[in-house]
Amino acid sequence: MSMSAARVGAVIRKELAEFQRNRFIVITASILPIVFLVSPTASILSLKASALTTTLQKRVDYSLFFPLLIPVFVPAILSAYSVVGEREQGTLEPLLTTPISRVEFLLGKAGAIFVPAIGVSYLTFGVFVAITQFAAASPVATAVLHAPQLPAELVFIPLLAAWAIWAGLAISARATDTRVAQQLSTLASLPPVAVAALMSFQVISPTFAVAAALAGGLLVIDVLACFAVAQVFDRERLITGTKPTTEQHYRVRGAS
Amino acid sequence: MGVGAAAVEVSHLTKRFGGRTAVDDVSFSVARGEVFGFLGPNGAGKTTTVRILGTLIAPTAGSAVVAGLPLGAADAAEIRQRISIMPEAPGLYRRLTVTENLDFFARLYGLPGRETRIKEALEAVGLSDRAHDLTGSLSKGLRQRAALARTLLNDPEVMFLDEPTSGLDPVASHEVHGLIGALRDRGVTVFLTTHRLDEAERLCDRVAIMNTSLLTIGPPDELRQTLFSRSLAVTTAAPLASPDQVFTGLPAVQGWQGGDAAGGGPASYVLAVSDPAAAAPAVTRALVAAGADVLSIAESRHTLEDVYLELIEDTEGRTR
Numbered sequence: 001m002s003m004s005a006a007r008v009g010a011v012i013r014k015e016l017a018e019f020q021r022n023r024f025i026v027i028t029a030s031i032l033p034i035v036f037l038v039s040p041t042a043s044i045l046s047l048k049a050s051a052l053t054t055t056l057q058k059r060v061d062y063s064l065f066f067p068l069l070i071p072v073f074v075p076a077i078l079s080a081y082s083v084v085g086e087r088e089q090g091t092l093e094p095l096l097t098t099p100i101s102r103v104e105f106l107l108g109k110a111g112a113i114f115v116p117a118i119g120v121s122y123l124t125f126g127v128f129v130a131i132t133q134f135a136a137a138s139p140v141a142t143a144v145l146h147a148p149q150l151p152a153e154l155v156f157i158p159l160l161a162a163w164a165i166w167a168g169l170a171i172s173a174r175a176t177d178t179r180v181a182q183q184l185s186t187l188a189s190l191p192p193v194a195v196a197a198l199m200s201f202q203v204i205s206p207t208f209a210v211a212a213a214l215a216g217g218l219l220v221i222d223v224l225a226c227f228a229v230a231q232v233f234d235r236e237r238l239i240t241g242t243k244p245t246t247e248q249h250y251r252v253r254g255a256s
Numbered sequence: 257m258g259v260g261a262a263a264v265e266v267s268h269l270t271k272r273f274g275g276r277t278a279v280d281d282v283s284f285s286v287a288r289g290e291v292f293g294f295l296g297p298n299g300a301g302k303t304t305t306v307r308i309l310g311t312l313i314a315p316t317a318g319s320a321v322v323a324g325l326p327l328g329a330a331d332a333a334e335i336r337q338r339i340s341i342m343p344e345a346p347g348l349y350r351r352l353t354v355t356e357n358l359d360f361f362a363r364l365y366g367l368p369g370r371e372t373r374i375k376e377a378l379e380a381v382g383l384s385d386r387a388h389d390l391t392g393s394l395s396k397g398l399r400q401r402a403a404l405a406r407t408l409l410n411d412p413e414v415m416f417l418d419e420p421t422s423g424l425d426p427v428a429s430h431e432v433h434g435l436i437g438a439l440r441d442r443g444v445t446v447f448l449t450t451h452r453l454d455e456a457e458r459l460c461d462r463v464a465i466m467n468t469s470l471l472t473i474g475p476p477d478e479l480r481q482t483l484f485s486r487s488l489a490v491t492t493a494a495p496l497a498s499p500d501q502v503f504t505g506l507p508a509v510q511g512w513q514g515g516d517a518a519g520g521g522p523a524s525y526v527l528a529v530s531d532p533a534a535a536a537p538a539v540t541r542a543l544v545a546a547g548a549d550v551l552s553i554a555e556s557r558h559t560l561e562d563v564y565l566e567l568i569e570d571t572e573g574r575t576r
Contacts, residue, residue, distance in 0.1 A: 010363035014349065014356075021351040090345035094406065097310050097341040098364040099333045236313040240273065 007100050011108020028077050033070050033124045040066040041131050049137035060143050065200035071121040071161035072189045078113040079168025080185035084175045096235050110165050117161045149200050152211035156196050159218040164189035166225035263288045263414045263445035269318035278304040280469040291446045293460035300467045302449045306416050310341045323413040340412040344419040346403035350392030354402050365410040377405040397428030414445045457560040471567045479563045487556040488527040493549035495523040502546045508535035
């Protein structure tokens with residue numbers, strides 16, 4: 001049985017409907033972007049036009065780093081809930097008794113997290129840049145707009161989100177409790193942020209070549225993570241919590 | 257699936273989890289359109305067997321054919337397309353409405369005409385008026401019905417129902433029994449896992465009793481006859497003066513016991529018989545001829561519960 005876009009779409013549609021009606025998820029996914037928007041925006045707006053260049057640089061670096069945490073933390077929370085949430089509701093087994101393949105299941109879950117996480121991240125970034133352009137002192141606004149790490153960070157948003165999603169899904173597939181899964185997912189999402197932080201604070205010079213190399217590396221890690229998650233993701237392990245003990249197990253075929 | 261082919265054919269199925277054997281060398285077949293009961297105590301391997309047949313977990317050894325397809329990775333998705341499974345817990349998304357739940361599953365099955373199918377499934381379980389309610393707001397009985405509607409969506413060849421009346425009140429259970437009867441009338445093969453022996457006795461054409469391995473299989477009546485000798489229960493107004501003379505030599509009567517009367521009141525006798533229909537008239541005539549006042553003569557019926565307890569206690573006694 002070939003991969004069905006309709007089944008992937010069905011999972012995305014269902015997940016989004018569930019997220020919208022889950023108060024905990026809505027509040028968490030709303031508060032984080034607000035926190036990561038308010039703090040850097042206030043920091044930038046408090047700068048006067050006469051601020052020293054070094055002060056200005058530090059504030060811009062700091063302000064541009066914070067929005068990068070949104071595509072890490074929001075997907076980590078959503079993806080951690082994703083599988084363990086199904087298990088807690090008792091819906092995992094009925095879902096896995098349908099013809100859905102593990103690839104369709106994973107893509108559906110990942111897609112449902114990726115879309116809102118990216119949307120919220122870019123929206124927050126956009127609002128931050130817009131506010132600084134309209135409300136900050138002229139030299140400060142210019143410094144934000146022409147910061148060398150700004151375009152690189154825009155590229156990093158989906159890559160960081162993808163890593164957080166795969167790490168979260170892997171943890172969620174093994175966890176038995178939503179809160180534990182969310183804490184572990186958040187921790188597991190942090191390593192790539194360290195790289196982005198080094199670039200944001202210009203410890204690593206954010207030239208186009210460096211940014212492209214880091215982005216490429218992160219992309220490779222994301223793809224490998226996707227395969228790794230698919231490997232640990234089989235029906236038997238999800239339902240019984242034990243490894244399959246036979247060569248026949250249903251993870252072997254991609255379609256199953 | 258060809259005419260006459262079994263809906264489920266299981267051969268030497270074994271499943272081990274580490275050092276623990278959950279299912280041990282189980283073989284049986286289920287005919288198309290049959291309501292097949294699968295009985296056993298907790299931990300007997302019933303749910304594991306259903307999960308294996310539903311391609312959720314793989315067997316350690318043995319093979320099976322489900323809905324005309326051999327169990328294995330190659331046909332797993334197609335088998336899942338042809339069957340449906342209702343686990344013990346309804347497993348509905350509590351934040352979605354009944355219709356949204358069914359629509360999601362209809363999309364996963366890739367069903368054309370989803371709206372019509374959902375409407376028909378809801379009508380079949382009598383849930384049309386609650387179609388737009390959140391499933392989290394439904395009672396347990398209504399959630400069970402919604403889960404049953406979900407299993408009807410793909411018009412399955414084989415339906416696995418795991419404890420479908422667990423936790424339901426008598427009225428709700430009765431309704432589920434009615435639905436299972438309706439499924440049988442539609443020719444759907446129903447594989448019913450249950451603890452409720454009255455339910456199995458009432459609904460199932462055949463039952464299998466297992467406790468890790470298969471203990472017995474057959475129609476409930478046949479199991480009763482195989483396991484227990486048939487008997488007549490006779491009650492007379494007073495003890496017979498010479499019961500041996502009355503009962504010995506009567507057609508189809510193999511032996512008797514009883515006759516104790518508490519305080520000189522009615523006396524009860526149990527007669528082992530090979531054919532109750534042939535023995536009863538002869539016993540009645542013999543009692544009348546002996547001048548006895550007969551209060552009742554009836555065939556003693558062992559229930560499926562008697563069969564179950566006899567087998568389970570026997571296996572548990574052997575393993576102790």
